[in-house]
Amino acid sequence: MEKKIDRRTFLSYLGTGAAALATASAGLGLLEGKASAASKTADHLFGFKTNRVSGYFEPIEPSNEDQLLLPKGYKYDVIANFDDVINTAGDKFGTGSDYNAFFPIDGSNSRGLLATNHEYTHQFLHGEIKDGKMSAQQLKNELYYQGMSVTEVFQDKDGVWKLDKTSKYARRINGFTTFELTGPAKGSSAVGGVSSVQGTFANCSGGVTLWNTVLSCEENFTETATAANLPLTHYGWVIEIDPFDGSFLRKHTALGRFSHENTAMGLAKDGRIVVYMGDDKKDACVYKFVSNGKFDAAKGRANSSLLADGTLYVANLKKGEWVAITIDAVTKAIGKEGFKTPTGLKGTVEELKARFKSQGDVVTNCHEAALILGGTPTDRPEDIEVSPFDNTVFICHTNNDLHGNIHGHITRIFEKDNDLGSKAFDFEIFAAGGRQSGFSSPDNLAFDSNGSLWVVTDISSSSLNQGIYTTFKNNGLFVIPTSGPNKGTAMQFASGPRECEMTGPFFAPDERTLFLSIQHPGENTTDLNNPTSLWPHRKGDKIPRCGVVAITGFKLG
């Protein structure tokens, strides 16, 4: 296919910022030569200033050690673990660390804010849950320790990354934080008529916006919402926070409600915002949201309103079409003579008609609406990234044992005319998990400026190091070039501690630091006095602690 922006074009935009590069890749060229309002963080959407990260390490072998192992010459600093104090108010770092986004302070690559997701709680927080019912304190912890942390991190004079606990920005966002709803479900009967809701939890992956805020995705929210007696329809959305402004808290209902894994933002050729999203369930769909209005870099955070008004599409892979998910389309489909409830959906035709009366109903029951309209059920779509080099879209289909996709694959979508706003596309299987590739169950993705994908794996703890999963050993971090002679070849960069998955890889703008979460080490522990992992192996500590590390040692020459 024709490439609108190759590496050379990319390099010619160095220093002009994310908006310029996005505009260039969208074929507009409007901002050529002008400095962007966006800071370096948003550059992660579209590439990096340096261009030498991958290809400079010796791949490691799989390992089942209870350690975070890296190639020769690299090291990691533990920045924060579960229950660490993060600020002078005594707030604590949450559990189940997942997505990370680094925001430089004053353009620095060695001091900034780190926004981290906290996906779920674990046995080391709760201890025994008697008769399956949480006590008042357990319930409080369940809501407190999920959500997000904003921490201030810095590299000291010896190059060691640390938390700055005196930070004025450091704070928690959790199950007790109030969010304002935006979009079609706001105030609708689908959410009980409310315009704001209590809390966020089950925050899995996310993404940064072109205006330097963070989108964080509520994935498996049912258990916590049910335990806390909170309405299910208030969760399963994409939230937006501003790391530098604690008062900015939104849930964008136009982006749909499902088991949200991630967001990947880009620009259509005409300047509209496009957000790609996965629904991490077996036989669930891939979505993209396209705003009605156009991005204007000069408007900064006010661009957030673009996420309240637009069209949500679902991918029909058989036809190569993005299908608009609207109340009109759903009503028409259900009303057609001979309509049958699609496989995987519950309810009679009459029940479906009653469920869908407004666009608020459609976004709230998004998966059902998508299947009614012909959205293709896929194999657990998790993270998605848009290539900064050619606008192709990479999707991790983690796995799906319902029909034999045991090791998963990475799907690559080619939008028609390289336009993220297109309604038609083609696709290929870019890389397949399995013995032949050395990885299984791809989950989170991040691009480096070489155009290589950094891919973490999520083999479930119950399968790791057994049977057909034995050769992969612990979950890993792999680098896969998307062009050149090693295109599609996975090289292992890291091996995680026992029973963890590594999540949330995110480079500092200079690519000298890679932030990474270590989630659920020791997940298979049944006897709390005898945990299966003790990572990070703190002196005297008797439990494993999920957390975030900063990896350094990248040779940029």
Ligand code: FEO
């Ligand atoms: Fe939270 Fe789909 O991983």
Ligand code: CA
């Ligand atoms: Ca994930």
Ligand code: CA
């Ligand atoms: Ca990602």
Ligand code: CA
């Ligand atoms: Ca996962």
